[in-house]
Amino acid sequence: MSDIYQHFRKDEEPFIDQVLEWKRIVTEQYRMKLTDFLDPREQVIVTSVIGRSDEVKLAFCGGYPEAERKRAVLYPEYIEPDAEDFQLQAWEVAYPEKFASIEHRELLGSLMGIGLKRQKFGDLIFSGETRQFICSEDVADFVFSQLTHVGRVKVSLEKIPLSKLKIPEQDVEMRDDTVSSLRLDALCSSVSRQSRQKAQTLVKNGLVKVNWKMVDDPSYSLAEGDMLSVRGFGRFTLKSIEGKTKKGKWRVTFAKQK
Structure with a gap:
């Protein structure tokens, strides 16, 4: 084992x-x-x-x-x-839409600010002006009582069934490429379509996250399923690693969220 x-x-x-x-x-x-x-x-x-x-x-x-x-x-x-065994609870955030806006990072930051770990929350769903999110049932009552503001915006929560989630149409671009290695700088070079030297600068300057955590080591190795976020260039999921070409390069497929 x-x-x-x-x-x-x-x-x-x-x-x-x-x-x-x-x-x-x-x-x-x-x-x-x-x-x-x-x-x-x-x-x-x-x-x-x-x-x-x-x-x-x-x-x-x-x-x-x-x-x-x-x-x-x-x-x-x-x-x-x-479905009930997964113990999911969906919420819709009520806020004064005509006078305020709520960004993804603001909602996530406020959820983290009530003292729960990220693993207790699923996706945050933004569709038009609608703001929804999913959490585990065991923390649902606590979330309801504690999340009263997102930033400076006063909010309230409404429990909704999963069937009421407003999922926006997925707009994903699939991109195939070959890279010399699975190092972070090589893959950043691929997704940003810049030289490897410029990609290394992005990494060293703290502008790259792997699975939502900042990684500043250009030699860090990526694996299938990793989420790569490069500031200014978007978010990419390393969907598959298909093996090597005859010239020794790795065949990879990225999914870019538009």
């Missing part, structure tokens, strides 16, 4: 340990295990670690099919989870 670590980055080992513990709980206690919200890279890791196990099955749900952040349920083969 220790060989599993060689397929992942060193900084991912604590999360892998957590996934293995979830698997142990399911196999030894014969019950479902519900996780917090996972980002796309964490979903890839869980899927890889659980694999095609006969003992433990895996399902994801984030409130709607295209959700970026999802909760996972690990379960014995004789149990079939349903």
Whole structure:
């Protein structure tokens, strides 16, 4: 089992340990295990670690099919989870739309400001002037009582069913490329369509995030499912790594959010 670590980055080992513990709980206690919200890279890791196990099955749900952040349920083969097992609560934010606006970073910052970790929240959904988000049921009452302002804007929350989520039409551009390595500077060069030297400058200046965390090491290695954000150039998901060409370059596919 220790060989599993060689397929992942060193900084991912604590999360892998957590996934293995979830698997142990399911196999030894014969019950479902519900996780917090996972980002796309964490979903890839869980899927890889659980694999095609006969003992433990895996399902994801984030409130709607295209959700970026999802909760996972690990379960014995004789149990079939349903939608209620994911324990999701959707909210709509009421605010004076004619006199104020709420940006994504402001809503996320206010949610983090009430003292809960990011893993308790799923996607934040912006459609026109409508602001909605999803959280886990176990913190729903706390969120309702604590989130009274977003920045300086006074807000109130209304519980809504998942069916009332106003999902904007997905506008995603798929981009295939070949890169010399899976280093952060090489992939930044690809998505920004700049030289590798300029890409290194972006990284070193703290303008690049991987999975929502600033990374300033150009040699940092990316993996399938990573979310790459380059200030001024947008957000990209490394959807797939298809192996190497005859010249030794990596074939990769990015999904760019327009």
